[in-house]
Amino acid sequence: MTTALWRDSGLAVTQAKDIREPRMDLQADVVVVGSGAGGAVVAYELARRGKRVLVLEAGPYVPSRDFSERFPEAMEQLYQDHGSQTNRSGDLLILQGACVGGSTVVNAGVCFRTPDFILRDWQRDFGLTGLTRDSMRPYFERVEKHLGVHENGEHEIAAHARLIRAGANKLGWSVKPFQRNIRDCALTGHCLSGCKTERKQSMLVSYLPWAVAHGTRIFADTRVTGILTDNGRATGVRAQVTGSDGEPVASVTVTAPRVVLAAGAVQTPLLLLRSGLANGSDQVGRHFACHPSLYVSARYPQPVHAWRGAMLGVYVDEFMAPEDGGFVLEDGGAGIVELSMTAEPGTGAPFMDFMEETRYLAGLVTLIHDHNVGRVRWDGDNKVIDYQLDDIDFPSMKNALKAAARLHLAAGAEQVHVPTSEPLVIRREADIDPMVEGLENQPHHLRMVSYHPQGSCRMGADPATSVVAESGETHEVPGLYIADASLLPTSIIVNPQITVYALATRIAEAIAASA
Amino acid sequence: MTQQYSAPSGPEWLQQGLARRRFLKWTLVASAGMTAAAAGGFLWLRRSPLDQQRIPDWAGELSAQEFLLLDRCRRVLLPTEGRDLPDTETVPVVANVQRTLSLMAPALRQQLSQGLGLFDNAAVFRHGCRFVDLDDETAWDYFDRWGRGLVLQRTLATVIKQLLYSAYWRDERTWPALQFDGPVSDRWGLAYLGNAPMPEEQGNVPTGGPE
Numbered sequence: 001m002t003t004a005l006w007r008d009s010g011l012a013v014t015q016a017k018d019i020r021e022p023r024m025d026l027q028a029d030v031v032v033v034g035s036g037a038g039g040a041v042v043a044y045e046l047a048r049r050g051k052r053v054l055v056l057e058a059g060p061y062v063p064s065r066d067f068s069e070r071f072p073e074a075m076e077q078l079y080q081d082h083g084s085q086t087n088r089s090g091d092l093l094i095l096q097g098a099c100v101g102g103s104t105v106v107n108a109g110v111c112f113r114t115p116d117f118i119l120r121d122w123q124r125d126f127g128l129t130g131l132t133r134d135s136m137r138p139y140f141e142r143v144e145k146h147l148g149v150h151e152n153g154e155h156e157i158a159a160h161a162r163l164i165r166a167g168a169n170k171l172g173w174s175v176k177p178f179q180r181n182i183r184d185c186a187l188t189g190h191c192l193s194g195c196k197t198e199r200k201q202s203m204l205v206s207y208l209p210w211a212v213a214h215g216t217r218i219f220a221d222t223r224v225t226g227i228l229t230d231n232g233r234a235t236g237v238r239a240q241v242t243g244s245d246g247e248p249v250a251s252v253t254v255t256a257p258r259v260v261l262a263a264g265a266v267q268t269p270l271l272l273l274r275s276g277l278a279n280g281s282d283q284v285g286r287h288f289a290c291h292p293s294l295y296v297s298a299r300y301p302q303p304v305h306a307w308r309g310a311m312l313g314v315y316v317d318e319f320m321a322p323e324d325g326g327f328v329l330e331d332g333g334a335g336i337v338e339l340s341m342t343a344e345p346g347t348g349a350p351f352m353d354f355m356e357e358t359r360y361l362a363g364l365v366t367l368i369h370d371h372n373v374g375r376v377r378w379d380g381d382n383k384v385i386d387y388q389l390d391d392i393d394f395p396s397m398k399n400a401l402k403a404a405a406r407l408h409l410a411a412g413a414e415q416v417h418v419p420t421s422e423p424l425v426i427r428r429e430a431d432i433d434p435m436v437e438g439l440e441n442q443p444h445h446l447r448m449v450s451y452h453p454q455g456s457c458r459m460g461a462d463p464a465t466s467v468v469a470e471s472g473e474t475h476e477v478p479g480l481y482i483a484d485a486s487l488l489p490t491s492i493i494v495n496p497q498i499t500v501y502a503l504a505t506r507i508a509e510a511i512a513a514s515a
Numbered sequence: 516m517t518q519q520y521s522a523p524s525g526p527e528w529l530q531q532g533l534a535r536r537r538f539l540k541w542t543l544v545a546s547a548g549m550t551a552a553a554a555g556g557f558l559w560l561r562r563s564p565l566d567q568q569r570i571p572d573w574a575g576e577l578s579a580q581e582f583l584l585l586d587r588c589r590r591v592l593l594p595t596e597g598r599d600l601p602d603t604e605t606v607p608v609v610a611n612v613q614r615t616l617s618l619m620a621p622a623l624r625q626q627l628s629q630g631l632g633l634f635d636n637a638a639v640f641r642h643g644c645r646f647v648d649l650d651d652e653t654a655w656d657y658f659d660r661w662g663r664g665l666v667l668q669r670t671l672a673t674v675i676k677q678l679l680y681s682a683y684w685r686d687e688r689t690w691p692a693l694q695f696d697g698p699v700s701d702r703w704g705l706a707y708l709g710n711a712p713m714p715e716e717q718g719n720v721p722t723g724g725p726e
Binding site: 145 | 591592593594595598600615618619620622623651654655658659662663666669670672673674676677680681684685689690692693694695696697698699700701703705706707708709710711712713714716
């Protein structure tokens with residue numbers, strides 16, 4: 001067992017600028033690909049058990065003090081493809097963190113346990129009999145305790161959230177404060193640009209420093225390009241270190257008997273496909289889901305300043321169960337750049353009028369329990385994310401939109417902006433159904449964003465229909481594990497970070513037991 | 516119940532009446548002929564007095580046509596006259612767009628370049644000149660019609676707007692008029708809390724792992 005040396009701030013990370021030799025050969029007990037929700041937890045859980053762990057992260061290391069609290073700059077600095085990752089048709093922005101700490105650095109800190117009905121689906125449809133509410137409880141409790149997860153206090157319910165809560169109460173809908181992994185929230189509203197003063201308990205300030213204290217080494221700017229095997233068993237990875245100027249700095253080979261992929265639901269399947277591994281059943285990259293979301297903004301008679309206060313305060317779970325609609329509504333703060341994208345008030349003067357009144361806007365984010373209809377694949381050297389909102393999911397999307405409009409109007413909104421490519425405004429209850437029913441499921445009609453890519457290497461008992469077993473180990477390659485949102489067999493309707501943390505804890509335990 | 520017969524619409528009827536290979540051949544020949552005839556006229560119409568304009572040195576990563584289009588869109592999409600907002604001569608809108616484009620993956624950047632060209636040139640067919648030469652009223656209407664149009668039209672109208680909007684509103688000079696606060700942590704003097712304290716572990720908890 002190593003002696004833990006904890007730093008009270010910052011993180012020891014080897015970056016491209018620190019590397020002098022063009023080739024490095026490294027050894028470890030476990031090499032982890034990716035440093036987000038899954039990779040950081042696996043690294044810590046194994047390092048504290050005395051394993052020699054290496055974490056390779058393709059993105060840069062950006063210390064909290066360098067966060068600018070300017071969303072467009074954060075997109076360029078911290079997000080995958082500088083914030084421009086989309087599906088193939090370009091009508092769905094798929095946001096993922098691409099930095100040390102991954103998406104945990106740029107999310108809004110929302111923590112949901114996996115809903116029971118989802119776990120039951122997994123047990124029934126995928127043979128994941130070990131994933132019951134009772135068996136998962138210790139894992140949820142552990143990560144929630146480590147990350148200081150707690151319910152928003154009243155001071156963390158911002159003006160925009162209070163409006164949403166009032167509207168839900170008026171309609172008699174169930175509305176609850178979010179649980180978040182925040183310590184002493186400073187109410188800056190800049191969660192999506194990274195928490196500059198280290199209050200959000202992202203992997204950057206929690207599991208990664210703890211893992212390093214137990215001897216884990218982290219390499220940033222280091223993209224894994226292939227998984228190595230010997231006699232069908234994982235033996236390590238090869239990687240490329242690239243400088244901030246895009247120039248290659250060094251090639252790296254890591255020899256390790258355990259390889260854990262935690263690069264996220266887009267990069268993990270791409271790496272497997274490029275390596276030609278674990279895909280005998282042609283399941284890698286398939287069954288991608290992403291909670292396609294709408295931001296439904298509405299104009300209120302009084303100033304709201306949706307950028308002030310905690311970004312996410314309350315959510316409406318009235319419709320969460322599939323039989324009740326299969327969607328969740330989350331109140332959502334936003335800055336002016338984000339708000340400029342949410343509605344289409346018309347070109348020129350109408351748009352400028354709209355922007356001059358942004359302080360009167362409040363917004364609701366819709367999350368739907370989408371079916372896993374997408375696919376992640378290569379087209380030559382270009383990654384492709386095939387995903388279009390399926391006709392089977394379109395009714396859920398419309399119902400979520402109707403509920404959001406109804407809630408805004410109940411809360412006193414004067415205008416609800418339907419997030420479409422053409423100007424559509426709902427001003428009264430009677431307009432909701434005809435206007436929303438008139439929408440068509442066409443590309444680039446709805447303005448959708450995905451914050452939760454998941455499910456491209458799904459977990460299941462049957463190797464013919466899944467990529468990894470319940471232990472996280474791939475069915476086909478001993479020693480090769482997956483510990484990120486790609487293994488979720490279905491979309492989980494809620495923000496997935498706690499689910500990934502809990503599953504990663506469990507998978508780390510399985511790895512430790514197997515070594 | 517009787518079923519009323521109606522003839523299929525044009526292209527469908529043509530395809531039903533011709534063998535597939537023959538149809539393709541005829542289509543190719545006809546298209547080539549029309550293209551050749553139209554090309555001269557199209558090239559004549561797509562000429563713009565703006566083409567003589569010198570492109571600024573800082574815009575080196577944009578083609579001349581891209582610069583002209585984005586610069587025209589800046590004025591069309593962000594009219595600031597009579598408002599308490601900085602004008603777009605002051606805010607480096609096109610330079611900001613150029614920076615965003617420079618970060619795009621090469622394949623996406625190439626597709627966007629083609630799209631921008633299409634958006635500009637397609638105005639010739641309806642208005643007899645490129646988008647960059649449309650007056651404001653016509654340009655606003657052009658954007659609104661494309662927003663209600665076919666998939667490709669909706670895509671381009673939305674993407675161009677979002678590029679320009681982001682490029683303008685990211686500039687802090689636009690914030691006071693909207694009462695937007697921008698970055699606050701340094702201004703408020705917020706303390707850094709540092710890393711989370713190490714957990715106190717008791718053995719290899721939790722238990723009841725994978726079966």
